[in-house]
Amino acid sequence: MKTAEEIISIPPDLEGVxxxxxxxxxKRRVEERRQSGLYRELPTEELERMRVxxxxxxxxxxxxxxxxxxxxxxxxxxxxxxxxxxxxxxxPLGPFILLAKKILRRFMTPYMEAVFDKQREFNMRVLEALxxxxxxxxxxxERNYRAGVDRYYAWEELGLAEEDGxxxxxxxxxxxxxxxxxxxWCGRGEFLEAARREGREALGVEEDPRLVRICxxxxxxxxxxSSMDYLEGQPADSLPAVxxxxxxxxxxxxxxxxxxxxxxxxxxxxxxxxxxxxxxxSVLGTEEAFVDPSLVRLIHPETMEGLLKGAGxxxxxxxxxxxxxxxxxxxxxxxxxxxxxxxxxxxETLFAPRRYLVEARK
Numbered sequence: 001m002k003t004a005e006e007i008i009s010i011p012p013d014l015e016g017v018x019x020x021x022x023x024x025x026x027k028r029r030v031e032e033r034r035q036s037g038l039y040r041e042l043p044t045e046e047l048e049r050m051r052v053x054x055x056x057x058x059x060x061x062x063x064x065x066x067x068x069x070x071x072x073x074x075x076x077x078x079x080x081x082x083x084x085x086x087x088x089x090x091x092p093l094g095p096f097i098l099l100a101k102k103i104l105r106r107f108m109t110p111y112m113e114a115v116f117d118k119q120r121e122f123n124m125r126v127l128e129a130l131x132x133x134x135x136x137x138x139x140x141x142e143r144n145y146r147a148g149v150d151r152y153y154a155w156e157e158l159g160l161a162e163e164d165g166x167x168x169x170x171x172x173x174x175x176x177x178x179x180x181x182x183x184x185w186c187g188r189g190e191f192l193e194a195a196r197r198e199g200r201e202a203l204g205v206e207e208d209p210r211l212v213r214i215c216x217x218x219x220x221x222x223x224x225x226s227s228m229d230y231l232e233g234q235p236a237d238s239l240p241a242v243x244x245x246x247x248x249x250x251x252x253x254x255x256x257x258x259x260x261x262x263x264x265x266x267x268x269x270x271x272x273x274x275x276x277x278x279x280x281x282s283v284l285g286t287e288e289a290f291v292d293p294s295l296v297r298l299i300h301p302e303t304m305e306g307l308l309k310g311a312g313x314x315x316x317x318x319x320x321x322x323x324x325x326x327x328x329x330x331x332x333x334x335x336x337x338x339x340x341x342x343x344x345x346x347x348e349t350l351f352a353p354r355r356y357l358v359e360a361r362k
Contacts, residue, residue, distance in 0.1 A: 022097060067137065071130045078123035151187060151250075152210045154294040161188075162292065167276060167321040167355055168194035171243065174274050174359055175200055179240040184227035189215035191243055192222070202243070205230045228259060234266045242266075242273045248299045249277060256299075260311035267362055273313075275358040277304065279320065284332055285354030301356045308360050315361040320353035 155161035172195040175181050179201075183191050186204030188211055195202035204222040206212050215222040223230070242263060248256035263273055278289040280298040289295055301318050308316055324332070329351055 022100060025097070026101070067130060067134050071127065071134065074123065074127050074130060078127055079120065149293045150208070151294050152208055154292050155188065156210075156214075158293070160292050162288065164190045164194075165322050167357070169198055170321060171274050171276050171357060172198040172200050172202075174357070175241045175243075175272060179272075181241040181243050182239055183243045183245075184231065185244070185246075186215065186220075186222060187211055187245075189218055189220045189222065191245060192220040193218065195243075196220075228255065228262075231259070231262050231266055236265050237268045237271075239266050240268055240271045242271075244273065244275045245277075246295070247275050247277055248304070249295050249297055251296075253297075257307065257311075260307055260313075264312040264362060270361065273360045275304065275360070276321065276355055277301075277358075279353055279356045282352040282354050283350050284324070285322075285352065288354070301358065304358055308358065313360040313362055315359075317359045319357045319359075320355075321357050322354040324351040324354075 149158075168191050171191065172181070175195075177199060181195055181200055181202040183195075183202055183204045186192055186206045189204055192202045192204050192215065202221065204215055204220060205225055205227045206215065206222055207224065207226045209224060212222055212224045247259075267273060278285060278295075278298050280286055280300050286298065289298065305316055305318065332350070
């Protein structure tokens with residue numbers, strides 16, 4: 001590698017100027033001005049720290065978020081320039097050093113600008129390419145969400161969403177009042193609304209942009225991201241409270257087992273995860289649940305307990321929720337035509353609570 005003296009030709013009247021020392025002085029002054037807030041741009045290392053946690057875990061949770069971050073990063077450094085502030089220390093040689101710097105910049109600027117013109121053109125084309133990729137991802141996601149019977153289609157277009165009772169308020173009350181709750185797969189935000197009514201702070205995480213817009217229309221706090229990517233992107237032992245609804249009742253069972261393991265590692269010590277699922281013991285509740293075509297299975301509470309213990313949870317408590325009211329029982333009995341419902345065991349089976357709640361701590 002060539003030295004500064006080999007690269008820069010020193011005019012005869014400035015022979016003896018210590019170019020390396022001048023360059024070190026320039027670097028020092030730039031750093032001083034950056035720390036004082038004069039420069040708005042941040043060094044690459046600091047920008048990189050913005051996207052990783054204290055332990056080095058990547059906090060970008062989603063490929064779309066990743067490309068958005070990189071577009072901002074590229075835009076930050078795209079407009080390269082040969083300009084920089086010139087100064088010198090207040091020493092007897094200060095005026096001469098300042099003159100040398102100005103002469104060097106004046107001689108080098110035409111050559112540097114010729115190179116920077118090409119660099120700027122290249123940078124702009126890279127930015128354009130990144131924006132095209134961003135648009136492709138957005139369009140593909142919108143197209144994919146409109147395929148098949150997903151939650152949005154079942155709930156909004158078919159109108160098959162279940163009515164939410166008081167069980168969401170009950171779930172919100174299981175969390176400490178001073179802890180922010182993260183609701184993964186927050187859907188249309190029903191739990192976020194219940195948490196707000198109960199005086200709890202809650203953040204929803206939802207990947208479907210159509211459901212995100214519904215939450216935003218209710219003035220709910222929501223982050224558009226894959227819930228699995230969001231969870232994986234959090235530092236270990238960092239989440240105080242997590243709520244999940246219909247856990248494992250959609251998607252692949254392998255995802256459920258992976259999710260519970262990651263959830264256990266991301267919850268802080270004494271953190272709490274609350275899960276509300278449909279109770280398969282409720283015959284009529286099951287019949288009601290499967291009206292929603294996006295539902296593919298029910299998870300028995302004993303199965304859920306076993307999976308949670310296998311993932312590392314030790315403090316577990318299961319509660320039945322959302323029982324049938326007397327009016328609902330009478331309505332069902334009329335529809336079933338009696339059918340020997342005077343038998344207590346049969347009544348308890350048919351009218352068992354629709355849902356169960358699990359509180360899990362590490």
